[in-house]
Amino acid sequence: MPATARHYSRHVVGSSATVAHRENAALIFRYVSLVGHYADSVRFARLSSSATRRRQLVRFRRLFEHAREHSPFYRRLYREAGVDRLVIRDWADIERVPMVDKALLRTVPTQDLMTGPITPDLVRITTSGSSGEPFVIYQARMEQYTSHVRVFAMLWELGWRPWQRILMLTRLEPEAVLPVEQDLGLLTRLRRGFGLFERDIASIYTPLAEVLRWLDAHANAPVLWSTPGIITILCDFLEEQGRRYQFRLVVLTSETLSRTLRARCERLLGAPVVSHYGLQECPTIGHDPGDGGYFRIQSHACMLELVNTRIEGEEDGTLGDVVLTNLVNHTMPFIRYRTGDTSEVLPRPDCPAKVLGLILGRVDDVLTLPDGRRFAHHHAHALFMDFPLCAQFKFVQYPDGRLALRLRLRNGEAPEAVRDAALARWRTRFAEVPLAVEFVGAIMPVDARTGKFKNIERLSGPP
Known part of the structure; x- marks a missing residue:
């Protein structure tokens, strides 16, 4: 082999090895980051509300300074508000930062909201349109994947363990592979090799008689995951057929869970019903375990405020508008973002740092x-x-x-x-x-x- 060819061959092998090492190092970093996020969840759950706020303040300051430096929108907004040189030291400083809402964010190009260029490796998601018009959001993949960690942390707290199967009645097809599973092959290997993190999917387009056969075939699975609208359809069919099931846990997400539907689910599905609260602007904010009329907040990942508190009738009591700061998404920041949600204001000192009253949300017809x-x-x-x-x-x-x-x-x-x-x-x-x-x-x-x-x-x- 000519010398030039030998040199070229060694160069290619060396480059391939370097790329492989970099990819492996990046993959290890992803796993370590997700484990760290889970540890954060456990650590914050043990903190008092005052300690939680102190740690949130530090994370808010980092996000605020990052957005001010790298996002054209936030840089302009903060300059006009006179906080472009503000140093966040206490809660009063946070309250000086102007709030934003979806209507304001729509008035500027998406790229101006970003802290970096829009690239193909970012995760692009669309909101549900609950405020009237869907809205596009970008996150880095690892920022998006932390929401799965928060889901597993929630399920662990509620008694689920990784070797227990989760049934999902959802818009996904049974053979669906989630992006997080494609990127983090360890999850797939754990499922196939050790039976961990297993889930079975039935599509929402499956005929209801087949859904019942699917449920019968997985009668030992402890957790059923779906949405209030879809579970309403299932409960109606169960009543028609005179059938009941006995799960250990039912988790409903994406829509408001009414007290009436909660009672029906507990009667027909034989399990406590957990309402999972999240937004596309910040997936997995918290959950209502059904035992106290409130949401437990994943306060390491988001910071909540209640503004415009008021009394609206005897039935609703004191209400407030939910303002969110996503402490994870540094790619397209949501800082003091008016979510459009209205929440009950709880008369307890850890609201809204660690808990949040139930959301006054829409209930779509079926x-x-x-x-x-x-x-x-x-x-x-x-x-x-x-x-x-x-x-x-x-x-x-x-x-x-x-x-x-x-x-x-x-x-x-x-x-x-x-x-x-x-x-x-x-x-x-x-x-x-x-x-x-x-x-x-x-x-x-x-x-x-x-x-x-x-x-x-x-x-x-x-x-």
């Missing part, structure tokens, strides 16, 4: 389609959460049973093309069900009481 199938918020979100041709969507059902999809167009979109694209999406799951597409010119309003937008509504009067 529709009955002409072919007898049921349609809930999770179906709508799965179909249209990433539909870029409209600014807002809403499913409505008229008293005579007709189903319509209302769309508010983005500027410049051709109605016929949008209608065709929307119907094409609909037919991937409900090809036999007629759907009218209606265009609206104005922003569809949110509910005056909750401040939330109902994506699905059963109408009581004519159009």
